[in-house]
Amino acid sequence: MQGKLLKPETIRQRLLEWIYQLTRRRGWWILVIASLAALLSLYYVRGLKLDSDFKDLLPPGDKLIQKFNERQAALQGADVLTVLLSLTQTPSSRAEGVDRLRTTAERLITALQAQPEVSSASYRPALPNPQSLSFNLQALSEQNLSDLQQSLEALSKAPAGSSPAEPPANQGQRLDQIYAQLNQGLEQAIKTGGLTVIAPKKLQQVIKQLSQSLVDLAKLNKQVGLQLGHLPGELARGEARITPLLRLTGQFQAGLQQLEPPSSPDLLLSRDRRSLLVNVHFRRPSTDSEAYNTKVTRTVRQVLRRLALEKQGFQVGLTGSYVFNAESQAALLRDTDKTTLIAIVGISLLFILILGRLFYPILASLPIFMSLLISLALVRLTVGSLNLLTTFLPPLMLGMGIDYGIQFITHFLEERQAGHKLTVALHNTLLQKGSAMLIASLATSSVLFGLLLASSPGLQQMGLLLGLGILLANLLTLFVLPALIMATQVVFGRRGPGRRPPRYLLNVRPLVHLILRVRWPLIILVLGSSLYVGLTSASQVGFEFVSDKLIPKNLPTVETRARINRAFERSSFDAQNAFVFFVKDDPSQIQQISRRLLALPAIDQVINYYSVMPLPSQVEEIKGKLAKVRSLDLASALAPVRAQFKWLRDNLAHRSELRRQWERLQANLGDARDQAAINGQEGLAAKLAQQQSQVLDLIARLDALNGRALTEQATRLSDQLDRLAQEAQAILRSIPTPQDVEGRLHNPQLQRQLQRYFFTAKGAMIIYAHVQPAWIYDSNLYKQFIGQLNSIWPDYLGAPMLQARLRDYMESDFQRSTLLAIALIMLIIWLDFRRVKLRGAMLLALAPLILGYIWMLAAMHWLGIQFNFVNILISPLLLGLGVDNCVYLLHRHQDLGQRDVEGATSSTAVPILANALAAMIGLGSLALAEMSALQVLGQVALLGIGFTTLFSLTFLPAVLSLLAKRN
Secondary structure (H helix, E strand, C coil): CCCCCCCCCCHHHHHHHHHHHHHHHCHHHHHHHHHHHHHHHHHHHHHCEECCCHHHHCCCCCHHHHHHHHCCHHHHHHCCEEEEEEECCCCCCHHHHHHHHHHHHHHHHHHHHCCCCEEEEECCCCCCCHHHHCCCCCCCCHHHHHHHHHHHHHHHCCCCCCCCCCCCCCCCCCHHHHHHHHHHHHHHHHHCCCCCCCCHHHHHHHHHHHHHHHHHHHHHHHHHHHHHHHHHHHHHHHHHHHHHHHHHHHHHHHHHHCCCCCCCCCCCECCCCCEEEEEEEECCCCCCCHHHHHHHHHHHHHHHHHHCHHHHCEEEEEEEHHHHHHHHHHHHHHHHHHHHHHHHHHHHHHHHHHHCCCHHHHHHHHHHHHHHHHHHHHHHHHCCEECCCHHHHHHHHHHHHHHHHHHHHHHHHHHHHCCCCHHHHHHHHHHHHHHHHHHHHHHHHHHHHHHHHCCCHHHHHHHHHHHHHHHHHHHHHHHHHHHHHHHHHHHHHHHCCCCCCCHHHHCHHHHHHHHHHCHHHHHHHHHHHHHHHHHHCHHHCCECCCCHHHCCCCCHHHHHHHHHHHHCCCCCCCHHHEEEEEECCCHHHHHHHHHHHHCCCCEEEEECHHHHCCCHHHHHHHHHHHHHHHHHCHHHHHHHHHHHHHHHHHHHHCHHHHHHHHHHHHHHHHHHHHHHHHCCCHHHHHHHHHHHHHHHHHHHHHHHCCHHHHHHHHHHHHHHHHHHHHHHHHHHHHCCCHHHHHHHHCCHHHHHHHHHHHECCCCCEEEEEEECCHHHHCHHHHHHHHHHHHHHCCCEEEHHHHHHHHHHHHHHHHHHHHHHHHHHHHHHHHHHHCCCCCCCHHHHHHHHHHHHHHHHHHHHHHHCCCECCCHHHHHHHHHHHHHHHHHHHHHHHHHCCCCCHHHHHHHHHHHHHHHHHHHHHHHHHHHHCCCHHHHHHHHHHHHHHHHHHHHHHCHHHHHHHHHHHHC
16 A cells, blocks of 8 residues: 655645655765764763853852952852861770871871962861960959959968967977977986986976976967867868869969960860861862862872872761862762663663564664754853753753654554555655644743743753754754665665554553543543642742752762761861851951851851950950969969968878877876876976866867868868969969060961951951851741841852852742743644634643643642752743643644544554653653752652643543534
8 A cells, every 4th residue: 555645735844845855865965964963973072071060050240250259269268178087996095096197197288288279288277266366365354363362362361260270380390290209308307217206406407397398288289279179160261262263273374375376276186086187278269160179179089099098097088168069060970971871771661662663763762862962062062061950951852852753653653554655654754743743842942942031041051952952853853763764674675664553552542532431520620639739739839949958968078077077076167158258457347247147046156357366455455464463473372371281281191190199198297297296296286187188188179070081171172282383383484475475476377377267368357157057048047147147247258149149040030931931832832723723722732731730839749849949940841841742632633633532642642651751761860860959850850741741641632522522
């Protein structure tokens, strides 16, 4: 059966007739030219790069971008690459572990500083630490000085109503030693011959000496008795005075130590002393370009590989804005390669399964691959590199472009199944299906070209390149695919592919028949449920332009940052969350702005020059206070008090020996009393008896005391006084002269460090403010925060500002592009069907798109997905993909007659489903990407394409059936 050639009736069909004649007569030339173009494009795109910088998505003339470019150098202060060095094995001691970390870090720093792009590297804090550089004015306050002087005076005075806690006249001896001497004298007097046998003259001399000794003994016993009575209270008062004195001297010592700029500040060590941070600064900030981030990150990794630290027992990690940007870009490239491969394999398998054969799917895929290569060549030729939005151009092109190959091949096979010879089948396919393909590609590309009116260069490039790619895919399908089919016929002859019908045609008609039978319930159910979910769920979806949920969690830099957060105190600002304020050098104004910033709930840390260095007036105040501390002479004031408490401690420590001497004294006094009584010295005997009573009273008092506790207390107080004396000496040694203070403040190394962080090239001063992430990622909180900043100081910059500005542009671009896309679709559909008596063709084409969009939004709400800077593109893409299905179905509806809705739907259902599945594979492959933003885009694309296709194959045929019955 030869078949009948269709006659071209419209200008569009005449154009398609010309394409048919050209491919039939010059098919080989078409194949050669297309193949050469594809091969040259393949060679040319080898150097295609990816630039994932946010700034490239903003208009070049944007004032914020200009401001960032002008002040790039000022943003470098908080911009570091951090190397995390961790010991893999537990060291024998902490000191050994710290020494190994320091030695290895110094080797690493030496190697890094030899690199041309490295400006500095250190295992010290990246930003000056206010606690290590500031002067402790509170420690040197007038109140503390007064308290110190009063404490010294109170400590050296005895309490009211008591005798001073000081030793007797023979100072330096313990009481037990004094009483031992008394006992020895008394015993010597008795031993000399006794009071009963010596001569009268000698007796009078001994009695005189003994009487004097008894007077001294009475005085000593009285003094010791008073001391024993007041001893507990005296020790308690001493402890109450020494403790605050220790605190004050400690504060003074700390304050004086902070007058010394740290020549060796604390290392950036973890709490367990097994990890160390090395901060690396580069000559350009991380906002310069993604290529620069990749370059410096690669440089650091090369240095680490040469050092081979892993073989030496170290685990190494990199983090920071440079590394994050570089690894994100690398992940995007990996995602592009992976999703493109998935799209190629998945779409090819789908095509083979749908058609039930291998040959024609291969032919249909070749024009798409050619168009993809040529489109990528256009990317490099026009803009030079892919950006954050065009990076997934390959899977998009494959998913959307294969549509035309599927439609062409399925219609061609239907023509062949009808018995038409190959040339007739190609001719009729070009005229009938080619007409619908032209309209579909025109509608899709027009929607994409509408993005040229966007403010964001990223959206403009996306619209231009993808729109051109879609047109190119359609044109190559119309030119190259017929030429390929005819070329294979020439090569293979009758051994080429047969006329076996596509398998899908055998199964879809019963399902279509069922849909048309329940058209009224179906239409009512769809409209009612769509209205409900639209009001309750779809309307709840908003913009969450940038969120911590979109930060890739599996990048090495993110894992390293998590390890640092667990093991370290925060050692530096996170540049991604830091705002930088530019203020003139006015100390009062800077301090006022800093106080107001720190009062904001969004800001948790503020650092400025005067938070780490004193004001000129404070320097003079410091000099005066240092002179006053020097005049106190703490060491001299403490000397007598130390002697008193040392004497008390020694006596309490030898209390048992003291008691033994008292018992010995009592016995000696008894012997002397008895001998005095025998000798008739009644007065002397009475005095000796009185002293015996005093000694017994002392023994009783001593036994009543808690000797062990008082000994410990006295020992502790004596040790504290020794410590006070040491601190006093240290304070005297630490007090710098006025010249020393000035010299230390103007230390060249310190000034260079401060100049780097706190001054711009034009002399403006910088205030750093760290913002809590929640206030950046929540758009409402961020707007509130920016309003607060503007009320405090207008001249500031921060990386989140780029994200917010891009969000504003893309939100407006989203609304503008969506409305424009709908208008273009309505115009194209009206122009296409204006001569056909199909009422409401525009509404029919838009209905599945609108319904699919509503259900996509509802599903996004149920899954907790918001629009972000990537999936916001789904609107024009979904409109472009969805309108193709409607165009194919409406065209087939016209070709077969408006009454054969079942036939039109049956013959296009599976091709439409295949188109949708191909697009879902192409875009859905992004759900397997590493980057969270691409994952979300893939998920939203699956929802949007799925719902749009569902309503295109159910709701649209049901409405067409109603219209056909009415007509």
